[in-house]
Amino acid sequence: MSEKKSNLRYLSPEGAIEPTGTWSLATRAGDHVFVAGMRGIDPATNELVAGDENRIRQAFVNMAHIAASEGAGLGAAVRLTVYVTDMDRYRPIVNKVQEEMWSGGPYPPRTILEVSALNQDDIFEVEGTFYAPV
Helix, strand or coil, rough: CEEEEEEEEEEEECCCCCCCCCCCCCEEEECCCEEECCCCEEEECCCECCHHHHHHHHHHHHHHHHHHCCCCCCCHHEEEEEEEHHHHHHHHHHHHHHHHHHCCCCCCEEEEEEECCCCCHHCEEEEEEEEECC
16 A cells, blocks of 8 residues: 655555554655665564564565565665664674675665664664665
8 A cells, every 4th residue: 555645655565564653664756765664573473583683684675575566676775774782793694684685795885873772672673765766
């Protein structure tokens, strides 16, 4: 389902997670798709998956699913922002998962930030901007 306002389209593709609050999963604005911060939530249960690496991978999968619903693959990512609650512990896992998912590169520009807390005491969140020409 999507809602249209001006030239924006708010996205909630089938098979995606359910938002945990008053926010949309993504917005299409022209040729770009802006995906909200995704966490390692299993879309089938809307619960966090177990295991650090599994959770980080699931968050990337959730983001990729939303981008793909608008015709953009991971190679169309033009920018990523990553949030972790422990840089030393989770950055190496993020790098490993991203290397696997992007098949060794090229990689989009990425900012990674350590934060004191995330929703539901999670460890990781990723948001992305994708180029998806209409």
